[in-house]
Amino acid sequence: KDSMLYIPHSKTLLSTIFITLAYLILMKASFLLTFPPENISLIWLLSGFLLATLVLTSFRTWPALILSVGVGSLLLEFIVTDRPASMILFFLIANLTEAILGALVFIKFSGGKKVLETLKSLPFLLYFAFFGSATSAFIGAWNLQLHIPTVNFWTVYRIWFASTGF
Numbered sequence: 819k820d821s822m823l824y825i826p827h828s829k830t831l832l833s834t835i836f837i838t839l840a841y842l843i844l845m846k847a848s849f850l851l852t853f854p855p856e857n858i859s860l861i862w863l864l865s866g867f868l869l870a871t872l873v874l875t876s877f878r879t880w881p882a883l884i885l886s887v888g889v890g891s892l893l894l895e896f897i898v899t900d901r902p903a904s905m906i907l908f909f910l911i912a913n914l915t916e917a918i919l920g921a922l923v924f925i926k927f928s929g930g931k932k933v934l935e936t937l938k939s940l941p942f943l944l945y946f947a948f949f950g951s952a953t954s955a956f957i958g959a960w961n962l963q964l965h966i967p968t969v970n971f972w973t974v975y976r977i978w979f980a981s982t983g984f
Contacts, residue, residue, distance in 0.1 A: 830879055830882070833875075833879075834882050834883055837886075837887070838883075838890045840867065841864055841887050842890050844864045844867055845863075845864055845891060845894055845895075846894065848863045858958070858962070858977045858978055858981060860981055861981050862981045864913065865913070865916055865950075865954070865982040868916075868917035869916070869920045869921055869924075871883065871917075872918065873924055873925060884918070887914075888914060891910055892906060892910060895909070895910075905961060905962075908958075909958060909961060912953075912955075912957035912961065912978075913954060915950070915953055916950040916951055916953060916954030917950060918950075920949060920950030921950075923949055951979055952979060954982055955979035956975065958975075959971050959972075959974040959978055962974050
């Protein structure tokens with residue numbers, strides 16, 4: 819129990835695989851909602867999914883979940899898109915930052931995960947999801963402008979924020 823390395827049980831491993839598959843299906847569906855010229859999805863379905871998953875699971879499972887989702891996400895994006903590797907990596911960082919930051923802030927200031935048992939916690943979750951979405955939108959807009967200098971940072975920021983935040 820005091821070990822620094824957590825080895826998941828088969829139930830946790832199966833849950834991680836299921837969550838990763840669901841994440842990748844939502845990612846593929848979100849790609850279908852991507853339109854030029856910014857090429858940002860109008861609704862990024864994974865944001866809320868990963869945030870809720872992290873809030874509702876044990877901290878001990880987070881590294882396995884994040885690693886699994888991250889690797890799967892990178893592989894899918896390499897297969898489906900023709901984006902440069904650095905762009906794909908920064909998009910992944912933006913997406914993971916949003917979920918991790920939102921979940922950490924929510925859990926820290928809500929007094930624990932159990933507050934999701936009532937509807938009173940919904941506004942609270944949405945409020946803290948805002949911080950993750952704002953950070954993710956900044957990283958994503960910066961990344962896109964870095965790779966495509968003609969893209970307007972604030973236009974991309976607004977689209978990204980709206981697609982992940984609400």
